Amino acid sequence: MYRIGIDLGGTNIKAGITDKNNAILAQANIPTDLSKSECEIIGEMSELAKRLARESGVSREKIDGIGVGSPGVIDSAAGIVKYSNNFGWENVPLAALLSSFTSAPVFVANDAECAALGEAAAGAGRRCGNLILLTLGTGIGGGIIVDGKLFRGKCGGGVVGHTVIVKGGRQCTCGRRGCLETYASASALIRETNRVIQEKPDSLLAVKYGRAGLPVTGKTAFDAAAAGDVDAKKIVGDYIEYLGEGIANLINVFRPEKFLISGGVCNQGDSLFDPLNVFVRKNCFAADKLYIPLIERAMLGNSAGIIGAALLVPENEGRPCARAGAERKGG
């Protein structure tokens, strides 16, 4: 069996065709044009899927379906994007539309959920039935696997980026104050770095990066901290503590076997993971008496989202009767 997985991102739409071993046989990307309507964007996803099928040489009959990982809150049972802030989408029937364009059954989940599914099937979470993956990017996404299955609650659960860790703290885009993602997303790290560059013009951070006009990224504060800059060390130390508080909260509630994080900030390697693991181990409930997972880096990068999205297509979807059922559901 073959499946198509599509990772719908704010910058790019990435798609791949996978085999039953979760290997990506062919892959293709197109830029996301947010000025276009939902129908146009979904039309482009359809063209991308058709192109992949053509280029991979896999006949249409052998492709069991299409899975899509989308930002935002998803009603997976109905295949609807309930709400995506980035896309400005509300109640978009993504599965039904893409299914009508492609004549294939379509399944939809949140993008971080798909990344977690991908890592669980083919990456750092293999042979592990209970895992959490946090994606650290513009915001913080969460994918939670419980007993081998995606955990979602009734509808649209897993919104871990919008759990308050500092009551009355920084303003979040969701309207609340003090959400985890205002402190521990990659954007939050960059914002803090820029703030210190502005406020402390004599700091190494400001002199080396600010005045030189170098672009500030999630790496900047880590680099300056490694070079001995006191302010940068504080930014990095605080960032790790905030992220650690959020992770310890999730471990206390979910007690997963594995805890993975992904996103560019993971490139910092040991200078991120070593102090993070020390903090988490110290702050989990009854840490000396109960199992605490090591916080590890996700393995698959962008492929996780594609592989996980493809895995939304059920295994028996290839059988004609199952396919007919799924099409009815998709439509």
Added chain:
Amino acid sequence: MYRIGIDLGGTNIKAGITDKNNAILAQANIPTDLSKSECEIIGEMSELAKRLARESGVSREKIDGIGVGSPGVIDSAAGIVKYSNNFGWENVPLAALLSSFTSAPVFVANDAECAALGEAAAGAGRRCGNLILLTLGTGIGGGIIVDGKLFRGKCGGGVVGHTVIVKGGRQCTCGRRGCLETYASASALIRETNRVIQEKPDSLLAVKYGRAGLPVTGKTAFDAAAAGDVDAKKIVGDYIEYLGEGIANLINVFRPEKFLISGGVCNQGDSLFDPLNVFVRKNCFAADKLYIPLIERAMLGNSAGIIGAALLVPENEGRPCARAGAERKGG
């Protein structure tokens, strides 16, 4: 079939015998003597169970097993109390010991989990597969039902009282700072009330309750707030906000169909629930677009823990072969 449910509390051990409709046929309580060893306490639980069987007139053969709700972190698969702060217990094989004393299969879970199971089966959570119950007492316990089953993670999950909502905030008994239970437990409310009585000797709170030597309870601040005391209004308002932050965090992650709270503070009725529901509704992610459960009062009081503990005994436990299997496991 009949089951025995035991709610092991720090003050009392409450037990009941239930029928297949979750009705409690007979009930008995004894005080908990924390100075006794774990073996002695479990011996008393055994006597209590035997007395119940005798008094209810249900023959031993018709009792399918015993379920126990215990404070602390429980390894339910092994029937072990991994860690209970209140009892000073670590790795106590409760199921094996109680099973050897009673010759009945024994099953163990956390006490708040049992209360959630009880409410889901026979109380405010009936016909609801996804619910969360918070118990507001000395600490905060959490029982999470997902798809009709207790959710626990790999082992010892659901420790919602020890999720940080105020990074660097009040010192918690778990060693961390800013945990939900340091702000939103009944004890936290009483501590804050006492603090204001001490710090503001001219406040209505201090004059009416402090000087009069009346015992301060979770009701005190609510009463003084209703009488117009400004300081008490602030205590109550803050308490509701902290509790609301914790509840909104859990709703964002779990999206349950129902959200129940229990404990003496619920006696405050509308003066607690009305502002709490307003706060939660305002603070949940995408609250205007997604389903937000009403925060409701649990219905069953102390019976919830007994009924839920009894429900830990599987339905088919009555069959001789199933019972033999469970005994092997329990032993």
